[in-house]
Amino acid sequence: MPEHTMPVSDQVLEFVMNAEGELKDAFMAIEEIEAHNQWKVLSAFQEEGIAQRHFAPTTGYGYDDIGRDALDRVFARAMGAEDALVRPQIANGTQAIYLALAGLLQPGDTLISATGKPYDTLVEAIAGDVTGSLKNMGVSYREIGLPANGTIDMEAVEKEILANPRVKVVFFQRSRGYAWREALSLEELQNAFTRIRALTKDVSIVVDNCYGEFTQTKEPTDIGADLIAGSFIKNPGGGLAPTGGYVAGSTKAVEMAAQRLTVPGIGREVGSYASSYLPFFQGLFIAPHVCAQSLKSAALFARVFENLGMTTMPHSEAARSDIIQALRLPSAEALIAFVQSIQQTAPVDSFVTPEPWAMPGYRDQVIMAAGTFIQGASIELSADAPIKAPYTAYIQGALTYAHGRIGVMLALESLRKNLGVLPE
Numbered sequence: 001m002p003e004h005t006m007p008v009s010d011q012v013l014e015f016v017m018n019a020e021g022e023l024k025d026a027f028m029a030i031e032e033i034e035a036h037n038q039w040k041v042l043s044a045f046q047e048e049g050i051a052q053r054h055f056a057p058t059t060g061y062g063y064d065d066i067g068r069d070a071l072d073r074v075f076a077r078a079m080g081a082e083d084a085l086v087r088p089q090i091a092n093g094t095q096a097i098y099l100a101l102a103g104l105l106q107p108g109d110t111l112i113s114a115t116g117k118p119y120d121t122l123v124e125a126i127a128g129d130v131t132g133s134l135k136n137m138g139v140s141y142r143e144i145g146l147p148a149n150g151t152i153d154m155e156a157v158e159k160e161i162l163a164n165p166r167v168k169v170v171f172f173q174r175s176r177g178y179a180w181r182e183a184l185s186l187e188e189l190q191n192a193f194t195r196i197r198a199l200t201k202d203v204s205i206v207v208d209n210c211y212g213e214f215t216q217t218k219e220p221t222d223i224g225a226d227l228i229a230g231s232f233i234k235n236p237g238g239g240l241a242p243t244g245g246y247v248a249g250s251t252k253a254v255e256m257a258a259q260r261l262t263v264p265g266i267g268r269e270v271g272s273y274a275s276s277y278l279p280f281f282q283g284l285f286i287a288p289h290v291c292a293q294s295l296k297s298a299a300l301f302a303r304v305f306e307n308l309g310m311t312t313m314p315h316s317e318a319a320r321s322d323i324i325q326a327l328r329l330p331s332a333e334a335l336i337a338f339v340q341s342i343q344q345t346a347p348v349d350s351f352v353t354p355e356p357w358a359m360p361g362y363r364d365q366v367i368m369a370a371g372t373f374i375q376g377a378s379i380e381l382s383a384d385a386p387i388k389a390p391y392t393a394y395i396q397g398a399l400t401y402a403h404g405r406i407g408v409m410l411a412l413e414s415l416r417k418n419l420g421v422l423p424e
């Protein structure tokens with residue numbers, strides 16, 4: 001390690017550099033995926049003939065917005081999908097997922113989740129008593145819980161489909177989200193899709209792909225999902241997209257989501273963007289690299305914690321299907337100190353000290369570190385933790401591995417100083 005002026009002890013430095021040295025194979029595997037995905041994305045740009053004119057801003061209705069339409073096509077290719085909608089007007093990942101579901105479902109239909117409770121922010125949109133929720137529109141909802149081993153209970157899913165001809169959509173959440181379980185591998189998803197297709201052609205498959213993009217060489221759309229949806233301030237925006245979300249999938253399914261996006265009958269034909277699509281294109285182009293940086297940072301966090309004797313999920317050398325790393329800390333104090341040290345590592349708002357607070361919609365107090373350029377962008381180094389036993393922190397992101405590694409070092413230094421986790 002070259003000379004530096006970081007406020008960390010030699011002991012911490014050595015501990016982290018040793019952990020890094022043990023991850024050569026894991027890093028090489030991540031870089032191979034990055035190389036594959038970089039080629040995939042580059043090819044998509046070239047095949048669509050992307051040129052300067054696609055970056056020009058538009059105003060008003062946005063009729064014939066060539067930048068918008070080209071971005072859709074490039075992204076569809078990158079996802080192995082027929083079609084896509086990438087829009088700054090999609091406010092977040094939750095709206096993208098809602099669009100996918102609301103587009104495909106009609107009153108009287110049934111939606112089933114094959115991966116248990118969906119991401120917190122979706123609960124109201126699906127089953128809440130609020131105007132415009134799926135429930136409010138007459139869509140029934142059933143949940144098939146994820147068994148303790150974290151693999152999908154396909155027998156229960158099949159049983160539900162066979163028993164109820166109104167089942168029209170089966171929903172999967174690829175990422176662990178903020179739950180102590182593994183992200184679903186592409187192999188497991190493929191197996192589930194095959195079993196559903198063998199039963200019926202009448203059911204659409206929708207995947208919440210948040211945090212999953214570019215972590216593997218394939219996406220759920222490559223292996224037969226009808227629609228995937230996600231956020232552009234996570235993986236696919238490469239840290240540069242200022243806002244937005246996407247849906248991608250079959251032309252028919254994307255068209256249905258488009259009717260929900262703006263106005264039925266007008267769909268995807270309108271929507272301008274006066275700030276230029278440049279950061280969306282550029283962000284998508286570097287997304288494979290940024291995702292690899294964040295995966296390496298996650299692996300290093302995991303390795304350091306494992307070498308301290310703590311429990312991690314996934315393991316530092318595991319194949320990954322999302323960018324989240326869960327770490328178990330020994331106490332509430334350790335958890336809080338850890339999250340605060342991540343905030344201190346941030347380029348933005350590093351002077352802020354996050355505290356646990358009672359966030360609306362959460363049972364336990366939570367503490368969050370998010371010193372990000374783009375508000376709430378979790379492809380940037382960030383951490384979240386509910387204050388409850390077993391004390392689990394979820395970290396994700398890092399625009400550069402060097403930044404992620406600084407985060408690991410400052411976190412370890414904080415734990416060493418405040419809690420003596422690193423024996424002398």
Ligand SMILES: *Cc1c(COP(=O)(O)O)cnc(C)c1O
Nearest residue numbers: 092093094119175177210211231
């Ligand atoms: C981020 C995320 C969402 C959507 O969250 P937004 O904050 O609305 O972007 C949904 N599911 C998962 C698994 C996520 O990680």
